[in-house]
Amino acid sequence: MADNKVETTTPVIEVKNIVKHYGSVIALSGVSMQVSSGEVLCLLGDNGAGKSTLIKTLSGVVRPSGGDFLVNGKPVAFSSPRDALDAGIATVYQDLAMIPLMSVTRNFFMGREPRRGIRPFRYVDFKHCNAVTREEMQKIGIDIRDPNQAVGTLSGGERQCVAIARAVYFGAKVLILDEPTSALGVAQTSMVLKYIHQVQQKGLGVIFITHNVRHAYAVGSRFTILNRGKTLGTFAKGEINIDELQNLMAGGKELQTLSNELGGTI
Amino acid sequence: MADNKVETTTPVIEVKNIVKHYGSVIALSGVSMQVSSGEVLCLLGDNGAGKSTLIKTLSGVVRPSGGDFLVNGKPVAFSSPRDALDAGIATVYQDLAMIPLMSVTRNFFMGREPRRGIRPFRYVDFKHCNAVTREEMQKIGIDIRDPNQAVGTLSGGERQCVAIARAVYFGAKVLILDEPTSALGVAQTSMVLKYIHQVQQKGLGVIFITHNVRHAYAVGSRFTILNRGKTLGTFAKGEINIDELQNLMAGGKELQTLSNELGGTI
């Protein structure tokens, strides 16, 4: 159950015994994990296990109620997502950080708008931004009609693609993806998994949350499993096969009968 | 490419050449499909293909710009989702029809609150409702802490489970599920697929939207494929194998190279 792989470098992100309470609700009761450069850590677990809450503490959206949080070995306490972005942690949230009434382009560049001209007449060249957006979306397999369309009118999958393309475009030291592929079609999913692979090759750390064991196994280097707010364990790819992983992800629930009934295809 | 299976009974739901425009955006440009009692129709297609738009016209959320819509062979024109519900069409929407500030129980019974007492003093027995909600959620594999918790504070998967449990609990002649399993964990997904199977056995018609070819193949009786607002074709289970289906779902995009790179595991 323990993490057998001894790290030679300090991990980019390391959390120890993180606790998070929402009023009387205990969402995380002591979770530890770490991710180093050039590896893809898959965060797995049942619904409500606390995966999103954990990555929200990493990206500065919520403040942990207790525990240690180290970036490059140094303890940090983010007071806003901006701090996390500045520290090189880019996140694609499950409940997307998108503003439905605003256009795809404006959402794409939100918070990091490129500016031209001289102070105080600096402006954003939205024509250029539109072109970039269209191009980046195309790369991920989405041919958007019009970058000025409101994000709220995009389909669920298209919206997800905007969020992913944005995180990838702006680069970072660590990329966190919370169920990025859940709303995606086959082609888009392949693109995203390929991206994750590329990003890892470039030496970034990736935290990848998914419920699809195949997706996880395809790109993950290590797997950390959460259950009811606690870490169940961390495994390197070589230590575990796809079926064991599937069982652990379900929190040890008896799946065999179900799975068999439906022909083991889930 | 054509639907070779000749139906003996009139389909519960049949649409012919449905068209839907949003302003200048053409979301559906002539889609036809049908679903009969006791069958699971899987609606497949790329992101933005128009799947959600199609089922929104079926459930009365949007009015089609053109085309025919028949229920039990009779043309209908729903003016609100209530009409669709009354006609026996229950839907689980992709962007969930849930009110975040309200409790799980209140959302669960929304629109169909059971009442007690005599007019005008009829009231809703929320204690009883809480118990029912807890029980139904347990059936789908979610152990909610407190049925009075606001839905907005549930995890993505938990929320999805509330929507599914609700649709199933209230029963219907046709059950429409728009990507119900995308946010679900392994255990919950199994539950939902099993449910779909059960519902089908009971003789209901089911429309099931998913991007996961395995999920589709596990429960589907027929597969209708959409692409850029048009029907690509409909296939019965025996006519097509899982790999062909996968290729069609991606809209014929060249996936082989990608898929191979990642070990064919998507």
Place this chain on the structure above:
Amino acid sequence: MTPIEQNTVVTAKADERIKQVGFLTHMMRRPELGAVAGLVLVVAFFFLTADRSMFSLSGVMTIMAPASQLGILAIAASLLMIGGEFDLSIGSMVAFSGLIFGAALTNFGQPLWISIIITMLLAAAMGAVNGQIVIRTRLPSFIVTLAFLFILRGLTLVGLKWATGGSTQLRGIEEVVGDGPLKGAFSGVAFQPLFNWLAQHDLIEKFDNGVPKVTGVPVSVLWFIGIAVVATWVLLRTRTGNWIFAVGGDPNAARNSGVPVDRVKTGLFALTACAAALVAIITVLDAGSTDARRGFQKEFEAIIAAVIGGSLLTGGYGSAIGAFFGAIIFGLVSIGLTYTQFDSDWFQVFLGSMLLLAVLFNNFIRRKVTGER
């Protein structure tokens, strides 16, 4: 009260993912009890600075009379706000209903009960028109009811001039109404015998001539309490209540779940207008007159009271009990100053500061008790 009930059914097995909380914390989670904290602060303030007579029985009744009239409006306004809409025409509706009621009684010589029914029906119809316009056009209710703020206020002026032959004040209502049990239900005080008895036995203050200083509880206070209780029951325990929260929380989601959104909203608009008509009837019968400025800016005060009581302007969240306490806080602050030594030039500074303090305190207490965030 919120859609999220606090009195959970005791579940068989406790969940390890829930912290235990005390009873006090549990109670304070209810938003209306936050409003109570604000009330306590304001009372404490006046206890230290104001004349003792403010807290005598008659002092309390003096405060409750205006607070109850505002409160009736505030409860209706807060239901409408929970349902996601505004009604800025409440104040003008008070004046307009007053005119209709007064004219029915005097110009048309109708008996009291018919006048009341006419007034109520007309108000409900106007409210429904408001609602239908909002629903059909999908315009914000702010702008639609604002138009009615002007239109109704203007019609009142025109109507009054017509009814009185040129004046903006319609008088002589007392004379045509006379006395009777129906009048007693809308004006004057209740429980008079009890208060007489109390005065005779020196249990409450009386004037030198033996008449008790407070002859009874103003009926508006009884209406106020009654409406608060009914509204709370409806919100928390009925289907209608569930629908009100739903249409305010997310009208699309509510519609998709089969809630008749338009019917609920229209009903709420009609209800708000009826509350305004009720206040008009009460004040007209009490004052014996009506004029073109009745209810001026009451829409504003009603929204203030609802917001102090914890209702969200964006809809979907709030409580009737909160509006109840909000109205009392507002009434207390605005009448309370007259019991203190402050110069009336400072009235507005004082009113503003007290409002801010009450809401801040309410908020602070709630946050303290419910834990972080």
Place this chain on the structure above:
Amino acid sequence: MTPIEQNTVVTAKADERIKQVGFLTHMMRRPELGAVAGLVLVVAFFFLTADRSMFSLSGVMTIMAPASQLGILAIAASLLMIGGEFDLSIGSMVAFSGLIFGAALTNFGQPLWISIIITMLLAAAMGAVNGQIVIRTRLPSFIVTLAFLFILRGLTLVGLKWATGGSTQLRGIEEVVGDGPLKGAFSGVAFQPLFNWLAQHDLIEKFDNGVPKVTGVPVSVLWFIGIAVVATWVLLRTRTGNWIFAVGGDPNAARNSGVPVDRVKTGLFALTACAAALVAIITVLDAGSTDARRGFQKEFEAIIAAVIGGSLLTGGYGSAIGAFFGAIIFGLVSIGLTYTQFDSDWFQVFLGSMLLLAVLFNNFIRRKVTGER
């Protein structure tokens, strides 16, 4: 204008999933052009019913002077509304800034430029305080700025009585200011030589003594236009504009994307207060006096104008140009009746109906043009 730009880059290949739309449809999609439709309706109405002098040069200037003062407030209010907040203290801020400005000039004998700077700084500071309270306490801005509505109005009264020794009107500002280019930038009219020249050549109306009836464009109109242009540019072409839409559309999403939400909101509150101070300076210099009732209910009118102009009360959507036309519509309707033969008792009925009609028409046109839904 909206965050969704309409002037798309022409893409290489046209998408078959997009219907072709005409240029007109394209233009009308902009929400502010809906407001133009409302304006056209109102103008057409007056063209048929009002005295011709309403559309003379001097008639237009008469309407533009108050409309421009309201408009400056409305543009600021609409930026704030797009950013998801309200400021109900705008009107009181006009009075308060007027007092500060007047007192700095007369009681403290400061030169004009120092007085202007003091007034602006103080207003910005008060606005920032408003903003900080809203952000820190997470209370709705409605209730916080409402408290300031009362507090500032009250402080103005107290301050005026102190500054004048008992009156509610502070006078003698004209005498201490004198004339100069700086004064000219805030009061009176601009382009005087041009208008004189036009009058000499009989291109515009003049009095019998040869003085043109309209001596120039009121500077407040120039400020109004200038601010509308700058605000539009900021909203549509700058990073700040993007952030304003974002914090109003969804503050959490904006924060998660790295937008400094609190800084943007505080800035907007300060900006709104500065707009109020600018209007105060303009009116004080124009009238030569200030009093305790200045700016009464201007917050209300500013919000009306912004809403007529298509801004959403819930934030995230709206335009500065819309507020520009909204203010003109409101000014036109409220002044216009004077030019018609209607009985003035009907003023409010008329105002309400015209507002409703203008918005309905605007909405109708927009829906017609943009297709179904």
Place this chain on the structure above:
Amino acid sequence: QVAVAKDIKIIAVTHGQANDPFWSVVKNGVTAGAKDAGVQVDYRAPETFDMVAMSQLIDAAVNQKPDGLIVSIPDSSALGPSIKKAVAAGIPVISINSGSDVSKELGALLHVGQDEYGAGKAAGEKLKEMGGKTGICINQEVGNVSLDLRCKGFADGFGGEVKVLPVSNDPADVRAKVKAALSSNTAIDTVMALGASTAGEPALDAVKDAGLVGKVNVATFDLSAGFLKAVAAGEAAFAIDQQQFLQGYLPVVFLANDAKYGLIPGGNVPSGPNLITKDKAAQVVDLSAKGIR
């Protein structure tokens, strides 16, 4: 039964807000009276012209058992019961400003002031005398009964055609509306404003803008330094002074003497009207700027 002066408490409840220019002078009178008589006085008024709220304020005042009560009575039906209650409780009541007709009936000791209708009528007659035929009455608070009465009195005294012009408190708005009225109806030769600083001064500006100084007579209720200067300069006709300072000052002194010595005048005191024309205007300017006239 001589009471100690500093324990004497008098409460004034009127329908005019503290920031209304007219009523702020009444309040200054009250304050000055309190200082001179050595008693304690509270001035209270509802936030808007609201008869229901005002009756509630009177109730609150009675509840504090003051040694004297000063009230204005713009609506005898609405305020009557509360005033009667005060009288029943043995509180001496003096009415001011409006309500001279009902004052006795409700049990008030006397009335100080001059009713709005009478003042309006006097002004109307004077303006008719100055040759006016068509007039407008600028009302900054339509529906406020006392302001409506001023207009009505003016119309009745003036005799000619009178139109009411509803305006707001905003000088730019008043100015624009008056200008609009003047340009759409060139027959207008008389402008009657119901308040000097809110309506009178902007109306003067409008007349100047329209180039009609000297052709249109502008008169106003109440005083303001700016308007008085215009009167002195001959640009405006006159201002009607109710001498409302006295409406605040005298009742306080009367009630103080009543409490101390049981002394009270035997009849009503008319405080106005006093038409301030060109000859008197200059003297009054300074007092007006200080809030005494």
